Amino acid sequence: MEVKILDTKQEGSATCYLTKFFMSEYLENLPDDYRDWNVQRGIVTNHYLDKIIDTLLQSKHIPPLVLITDNVNASGDKARLESFQVLDGLQRTHRLKLIHNSVNFIKNTPEIIEESKIHGVLKSVRKHSKSITENNATSPVVRKLLSEIESGNSIDNLFEFEQWAEVWENLSLTEQVNKMLLLNAGHKSVSKKHQIEIIFHNIISKLENELEDKFTIVRERNVSSISANKNRPVGQFSFSHIVSGMMSLDQGKPVTINANLLSKVQEDIDNYTLSYDEILELCSFLADLDSSLFNEYNDIGLKWLGKEVVVTGLLGAVGIYAEKHGISTTESLNITRNKLIPNPSILSLNNYDDIRNGLDVSKINIGKVNKSAVTSAITDLLEAKVSIVDWNNAFSGGV
Template identity: 20%
Template sequence: MGIKVLGKTKDLRTNTPVIYAQMSIMDYLELVSDDFDDFRFQRKRVNYVPYERMKEDIKKGALLPSITLATKFEYTEDVLSVLDNDDYLKHTLLNMTGKFNILDGLQRTYILQDIKNEGHEFHPEQSVLLEFWIESQLKNLIYRLIVLNAGQKKMSMRHQIELLFLNIKDTLEREIPNLEIHTQKESTRRNKSKKFALDRLVMGYQSFLLKNTEVKRSNVVAQEMLENNVLDSTAEELGSGFEDFIRFLNIYTRLDEATFNHYENYSKSAHVEAENEEEFDYNSAKQWFASENVINCFFAAVSKFISSSNRESNLFKTLNRLVELINQSQVYSDPLGLGVLYKIQSGIDPRRVSVDFQTRKIIYYGLLEYFKEDGAINLDECWQLGAF
């Protein structure tokens, strides 16, 4: 396997080192490994008619547009340490098989792999141009993916955030105790707390950025207006905001753990006290914090609250007290007031309104009431207030 370094530059706005290189197609496929599609997370393979034409052109020797790779976040220092020595740099890159994320060129890589699997032999001089993106500063990573990518080509904010989480998934799992992030491809039954689907965390962060639960708006103009507010942010603002998101994600996983354990114990109890004999969906209750609607509502409400008040530290105290409240609750109690919430949800008329939309409205405004009152109000009352 060989590689030719063509040049190096730096994005002067973010100080991101960039390496331009060239490899044979077979060497490139070996570098990204057969498991390269593990990096895609929710980015699905696209069946697009022009790709068939591209496939035939490649077989005839066509040169592809450059492909952008990024070293996984934890390996950036390995590359940066040899950046000024081309011999060491080439050696380092060639020994990083499977340690790259494909930021731009996933579909092209699929096509190249298909051609290889069909037994086609690429011309030995047919190469692929590569751009290696080496970024070790989290704030610059966020800024480049969310803001600069938006200016380079049309890319949904959702996709940009997926790329961000693609780069820092392992970092998040190291920073937050027992956090497990799984992809759609790896999707398994959620049989423990602190286990979240990556696409739901992506939407949670998008809700945090937009301060809004409706991250999949049909109104394109309204969506662009919300996203433009984010794109006006500086690297420092985005970096600081993401640090806030991580701190609240940490406490969110603790809420999930406490809730999962409490309602699992509830479900294992053989006898229920008379006042609780009414049917209660405890299986849904223990998974409550893993649901898409709750994740979106929680992070949208948190972002809205801390942006409109100077009570961020109060909110941490409120949420910590909620964790303790759940942990110390009696077995047959319902500390989150979910029995009331489920009753309210059952009264939503799907012929008049969207059940999901109305559910998000109730949870979002209910959480805001809870935050405003510093937790000095029962959540079942908050859900009722959120329903008005």
């Protein structure tokens, strides 16, 4: 994509180019996976942004975008971007792309213009609804554009205007994440769980590739962890649960994802990160435990291990055991693996919900009590204080 450079600014080893380019060229050069870049939060519902077509039709200003690239081929005040991703402006870009596709659909299906004059816009669009969807266009936008044509206005040059954008070159992954969170700070909030996923996102694909079919990850940006747990297949985990479990194991205590934790992680991420091999071992353990629990308890086992309070409580206990006995987290995981996976019945999960549901939730923090109970139960098993979990005792200690 060709851009014109208006100004430049250096920030460490990164360079920011203030640029402008034609919107038509930007939309035609969007990467196919522009919506799926891990650092971004995904498309969200926003009725105000859905009205961006009115901004286009009235030739009003669209706020600057922020893009990142590995290389800007600059020559004087001109440059070429071979590839780029959208750091800020994904919501606008997505809606502009739908409008662009809708314009192209009308241009490539000229009969719809005549049909709308004879039969009306609504009926004509309804007739072509399948084709509109297949062309990644949208019926409401096509209706709006046809009405504009009926009013005697042209849509041919709708995107032939210059758009401003910051183009960042050579931003590190950490800098990309921090800028994305900062740029979104005043907009619709990025959930705490998604923020923690973004910070650790670079391990996602590696984990799934290493563990192949027995382990899959669901991201918060695609489906909330609560929704994911309702119909969770064996071996599927929310990535935010993996991260909070990872930190619980590393810190030797159950960890809760909140604003304070996010701030600490961003300031000193190395203090909250296990080695890749340790993370891989953790995920393998969870996948194998999940299979064992399903074989023993069916859906009860799936729902239990799908809860964040259980994952953090369980792995917090493993971390506590490692610290107490001066062993590595991998050794502690292996001890826990050998204790639980061949003998899932010792967890007594058939009694877990009955005891938990009998608590007076008006007087306690149920999430905190849940985590404490799981941590206590697993710790007692690892220390051989009990041979089988008594959830009544475990929950009594956390109330």
